[in-house]
Amino acid sequence: MKIVRVTAMWCMSCLAMKKVWKKVFAEFDDIEIIDFDFDMDQERIESYQIGKVLPELIVFQNEKEVGRIIGEKSKHQLFQILEEFHENN
Amino acid sequence: MIYLDYSATTPPDPRVLDAYQLFNQEYFGNPNSTHELGLLANHQIEKASKEILSILNVEHYEVIYTSGATEANNLALKGYAYQNAHKGKHIITSPYEHSSVTTVLNYLAKQGYEIDVLDIDKQGKVDLVELRDLIREDTILVSIGMVNSELGILQDMEAIKEIIAEHEDVVLHSDMTQAIGKVKVDLKGIDLITFSAHKFYGLKGIGALLRRKDILLEPVIHGGKSNSMFRGGTPPVPLMNSLAVALRFATKDFSKKIEHIKQLNLYLKDRLGQIKNSKINGVDAIPQILNVSFLGVPAETLHHELSKRKIYVSTQTACSSESSYSITVKRITGSDERAKTSIRISLSHLTKKQEIDDFIDALLEVLDENR
Numbered sequence: 001m002k003i004v005r006v007t008a009m010w011c012m013s014c015l016a017m018k019k020v021w022k023k024v025f026a027e028f029d030d031i032e033i034i035d036f037d038f039d040m041d042q043e044r045i046e047s048y049q050i051g052k053v054l055p056e057l058i059v060f061q062n063e064k065e066v067g068r069i070i071g072e073k074s075k076h077q078l079f080q081i082l083e084e085f086h087e088n089n
Numbered sequence: 090m091i092y093l094d095y096s097a098t099t100p101p102d103p104r105v106l107d108a109y110q111l112f113n114q115e116y117f118g119n120p121n122s123t124h125e126l127g128l129l130a131n132h133q134i135e136k137a138s139k140e141i142l143s144i145l146n147v148e149h150y151e152v153i154y155t156s157g158a159t160e161a162n163n164l165a166l167k168g169y170a171y172q173n174a175h176k177g178k179h180i181i182t183s184p185y186e187h188s189s190v191t192t193v194l195n196y197l198a199k200q201g202y203e204i205d206v207l208d209i210d211k212q213g214k215v216d217l218v219e220l221r222d223l224i225r226e227d228t229i230l231v232s233i234g235m236v237n238s239e240l241g242i243l244q245d246m247e248a249i250k251e252i253i254a255e256h257e258d259v260v261l262h263s264d265m266t267q268a269i270g271k272v273k274v275d276l277k278g279i280d281l282i283t284f285s286a287h288k289f290y291g292l293k294g295i296g297a298l299l300r301r302k303d304i305l306l307e308p309v310i311h312g313g314k315s316n317s318m319f320r321g322g323t324p325p326v327p328l329m330n331s332l333a334v335a336l337r338f339a340t341k342d343f344s345k346k347i348e349h350i351k352q353l354n355l356y357l358k359d360r361l362g363q364i365k366n367s368k369i370n371g372v373d374a375i376p377q378i379l380n381v382s383f384l385g386v387p388a389e390t391l392h393h394e395l396s397k398r399k400i401y402v403s404t405q406t407a408c409s410s411e412s413s414y415s416i417t418v419k420r421i422t423g424s425d426e427r428a429k430t431s432i433r434i435s436l437s438h439l440t441k442k443q444e445i446d447d448f449i450d451a452l453l454e455v456l457d458e459n460r
Contacts, residue, residue, distance in 0.1 A: 009191075009195045009196065010191055010192045010195075011195070012186065012206065012416070013184075013416060014195065015191060015195050015204055015206055016184060019203075019205070052414045053414060
């Protein structure tokens with residue numbers, strides 16, 4: 001599973017999610033994270049059409065986008081969402 | 090023009106402008122110079138600092154003058170974190186901080202510092218039980234702003250100070266930018282205090298970090314001892330003095346000013362409450378700030394239409410790539426619709442009741458056209 005993660009330095013939700021990501025991603029052994037900065041990487045993320053709220057995680061399975069995770073999530077919520085992506089793909 | 094965005098900035102008090110002009114003429118000497126003109130300028134800095142500390146009732150602190158609150162927050166957070174990295178790299182903060190705090194903490198996180206963001210309750214106050222639980226041996230710093238800029242939520246600083254006081258190795262920083270000059274503050278027990286003059290009728294380009302004198306910081310701007318060993322650069326004496334003058338006048342007749350604002354706030358709330366599909370966001374807010382959603386009308390539409398009529402309010406941008414979605418409103422209310430349709434109205438002792446009436450008339454017109 002590949003996750004494109006778009007964050008910004010000014011984003012408190014992105015800061016708050018750092019610990020959640022670390023804990024949850026550690027529970028999956030096939031996650032590859034590709035990080036982009038909303039302001040610094042504008043051209044590189046243009047094609048992803050990032051929405052209004054950050055952070056935004058775009059989840060890919062076999063190079064196909066299977067879903068997006070937007071904004072703050074609890075550890076439990078994020079784990080469940082990723083599990084569902086795994087089961088359905 | 091009807092200006093209802095006093096939390097973004099305030100018009101300078103004419104007395105501050107006069108003092109600034111006078112100081113530029115009379116005290117233009119470089120305070121780092123050792124001749125009489127330099128010594129005279131340096132003496133004026135000492136006088137300004139003494140007055141600031143006296144008004145804020147924190148005599149045993151150093152005033153480190155900065156270009157504003159952003160620089161002051163950078164110096165407080167980076168300066169303390171770098172200086173004390175050997176003690177630990179754990180920092181605790183609230184989810185409401187201004188971007189000048191958030192950005193610095195994200196920057197520190199990239200350098201290996203671990204940042205915990207506190208939960209909040211339904212009134213928007215930080216979870217004090219969690220704060221107590223999160224403090225550990227390597228916690229060096231807690232940074233919690235007293236007043237949230239979007240909703241005006243007032244944190245229980247006394248309770249926060251009590252918790253921090255139980256841990257002698259933990260330093261408390263508070264971004265007081267939305268508090269000083271607006272609410273009564275007791276700064277004792279807060280180790281690092283930051284603020285900016287333009288929020289209380291002072292000039293843009295000057296702010297301060299008040300440092301408890303036994304706390305050491307790594308400078309962010311190196312440049313020799315100058316006025317403070319923690320901040321290089323030729324001291325801008327007229328601006329420094331203008332900060333003291335602004336604070337002097339902002340705190341004069343304080344109770345009378347606050348009472349006027351409280352009355353306006355009640356009146357505005359009452360008028361807004363009569364508008365269909367309006368929702369006030371936040372309950373325990375300072376009277377200067379009123380955040381309200383008008384369901385069905387995007388905030389940017391309202392903002393734009395009011396601006397066309399020369400009425401100025403604000404929308405919010407925290408964690409949103411567009412100015413129409415407020416994460417803070419979402420956090421408090423749980424509603425996406427309210428987050429998309431919220432505007433902040435901020436009042437001053439200068440605001441007149443007639444301006445509120447004219448604002449409501451224009452608002453009704455805009456809502457009618459856009460619903």
